[in-house]
Amino acid sequence: MNAEVVVAGGGPVGLMTAALLNAAGVSVLVLEKLDRPTTQSRATTLHPRSLEVFSALPGLAERLIELGRPVSGTHFAVLPDLLDLTGLDTRYPFTLLVPQVRTERLLAEHLATSGVVVLRGTEVTGLEQDAEGVRVLAGGQVHHGRYLVGADGAHSAVRKLAGIEFPGREPTMCGFLADVELAEAPPRTHQWRHDTGWLSAVRLTDGVHRLFGAEPGDTGLSPEQVRERQAEPLTEGELRAVLRRVVGTDFGLRAVHWTSRANDSTRHAATFRSGRVLLAGDAAHVHLPAGGQGLNVGLQDATNLAWKLAAELRGWAPEGLLDSYDAERRPIAEKLAANTLAQSALMTTFTPAGGALRDLVSGLIADGTLTSELAGWISGIAVRYPAPPGAHPLVGARWPEAIGLPVDRMTKVDFTPDHRLGWRPARPWQGLAAAVIRPDGHVAQAWDSAEDALSQLGNLAGTG
Numbered sequence: 001m002n003a004e005v006v007v008a009g010g011g012p013v014g015l016m017t018a019a020l021l022n023a024a025g026v027s028v029l030v031l032e033k034l035d036r037p038t039t040q041s042r043a044t045t046l047h048p049r050s051l052e053v054f055s056a057l058p059g060l061a062e063r064l065i066e067l068g069r070p071v072s073g074t075h076f077a078v079l080p081d082l083l084d085l086t087g088l089d090t091r092y093p094f095t096l097l098v099p100q101v102r103t104e105r106l107l108a109e110h111l112a113t114s115g116v117v118v119l120r121g122t123e124v125t126g127l128e129q130d131a132e133g134v135r136v137l138a139g140g141q142v143h144h145g146r147y148l149v150g151a152d153g154a155h156s157a158v159r160k161l162a163g164i165e166f167p168g169r170e171p172t173m174c175g176f177l178a179d180v181e182l183a184e185a186p187p188r189t190h191q192w193r194h195d196t197g198w199l200s201a202v203r204l205t206d207g208v209h210r211l212f213g214a215e216p217g218d219t220g221l222s223p224e225q226v227r228e229r230q231a232e233p234l235t236e237g238e239l240r241a242v243l244r245r246v247v248g249t250d251f252g253l254r255a256v257h258w259t260s261r262a263n264d265s266t267r268h269a270a271t272f273r274s275g276r277v278l279l280a281g282d283a284a285h286v287h288l289p290a291g292g293q294g295l296n297v298g299l300q301d302a303t304n305l306a307w308k309l310a311a312e313l314r315g316w317a318p319e320g321l322l323d324s325y326d327a328e329r330r331p332i333a334e335k336l337a338a339n340t341l342a343q344s345a346l347m348t349t350f351t352p353a354g355g356a357l358r359d360l361v362s363g364l365i366a367d368g369t370l371t372s373e374l375a376g377w378i379s380g381i382a383v384r385y386p387a388p389p390g391a392h393p394l395v396g397a398r399w400p401e402a403i404g405l406p407v408d409r410m411t412k413v414d415f416t417p418d419h420r421l422g423w424r425p426a427r428p429w430q431g432l433a434a435a436v437i438r439p440d441g442h443v444a445q446a447w448d449s450a451e452d453a454l455s456q457l458g459n460l461a462g463t464g
């Protein structure tokens with residue numbers, strides 16, 4: 001089949017990329033290896049910025065909120081003091097507990113009603129590109145596109161076929177994961193002891209608890225030991241025994257829905273773009289699933305990338321726009337790696353000194369010292385792209401009211417008290433008179449005076 005953009009991978013990031021491209025009027029084809037959707041929810045949380053990303057698709061953020069359970073705080077490194085999100089400047093100042101399968105189903109239904117084809121049972125196995133486009137071999141057929149987005153997960157075939165390196169750190173630990181039904185609710189969500197391990201027990205929407213933890217014996221491992229441990233199935237019997245060792249009780253474990261193991265392998269792609277091939281989501285970065293970040297950062301990749309591809313295809317992209325995807329998002333992947341490694345150190349330094357460090361950091365969260373930095377990062381709200389030299393300092397900042405912006409063009413916003421510019425009126429923000437906002441909600445241009453805005457806007461490409 002032919003499409004302007006071929007997306008490899010029908011996970012949440014591939015589906016979101018496809019939905020945003022479709023909303024921008026770009027023809028898109030999704031190729032997904034699995035015959036039918038997975039029933040396993042790896043991610044359970046959506047953070048505020050992700051809900052803002054969903055708001056670009058009419059009604060979807062609200063639908064998701066109905067499908068999930070909002071909670072006001074989120075954890076860092078399973079520390080007992082939570083990051084309070086209620087003060088964040090966003091329409092969605094909470095974390096939404098929602099199983100990944102529901103998020104994926106909502107996106108898949110949206111694509112189906114929008115007429116976007118998702119070819120299931122279609123594994124990408126080959127790739128060629130030239131100045132005109134890409135040829136993607138999948139399911140015994142060749143599909144043609146102008147661009148290919150590799151959103152095909154941690155073991156991305158697209159990444160390998162494009163010859164993109166995936167450097168990083170080998171895993172050193174292996175944690176246990178399980179979705180279970182418990183007779184007794186755990187008294188605390190997060191428990192950590194330097195001599196027995198940690199357990200995090202989050203109640204999901206349907207009363208099921210997501211357990212995540214590790215024992216001291218499963219840390220400080222060689223990569224080979226991690227691989228061996230990961231390959232061992234986690235049986236119900238072992239899970240019961242682990243819970244008793246870590247917290248002294250199995251909470252009346254009465255049903256096990258799913259078990260898995262997770263490690264702290266931390267890598268990101270050496271480049272997010274190779275010619276006409278772009279990487280997003282787990283294909284571009286992997287890390288310990290700590291603080292519910294992988295899916296959320298992947299959705300931010302999608303919103304950064306989709307409008308840039310649309311602008312290229314519609315001919316209004318300024319020189320270098322598509323390269324800015326790598327320039328803006330790879331530093332985020334580096335920060336994601338640093339953040340999750342720091343959490344890993346706090347979670348798995350099973351010594352009295354590790355415990356003291358946890359108490360110290362938790363105290364800094366409790367007294368607010370670290371809250372704005374960490375909550376801003378985990379929620380995605382504080383993500384800010386660097387302003388080019390000479391640009392207004394707010395260029396690259398996220399505009400908090402960028403809800404439901406058009407995906408296919410820039411939006412001119414008027415902050416003057418009497419809205420005399422006649423652009424989209426908005427409440428005062430940061431002392432600005434006017435700004436041009438990108439489809440992903442970040443500032444493209446900003447002015448302190450209305451006169452400067454009118455004289456300098458000129459024919460800025462992509463403004464509607």
Ligand SMILES: Cc1cc2nc3c(=O)[nH]c(=O)nc-3n(C[C@H](O)[C@H](O)[C@H](O)COP(=O)(O)OP(=O)(O)OC[C@H]3O[C@@H](n4cnc5c(N)ncnc54)[C@H](O)[C@@H]3O)c2cc1C
Nearest residue numbers: 009011012013033043044045124153281282292294295296
């Ligand atoms: C235990 C666990 C808990 C987690 N909890 C959270 C959380 O709470 N919050 C959070 O934000 N993140 C969490 N994550 C991370 C999150 O699940 C991932 O970051 C997210 O799934 C990434 O989405 P994706 O679309 O990039 O990749 P994936 O979800 O891996 O989707 C990739 C898709 O590509 C398909 N595919 C693979 N190869 C090919 C091919 N060759 N051709 C075609 N299709 C292909 C796959 O079948 C799959 O459907 C967790 C991860 C784990 C392991």
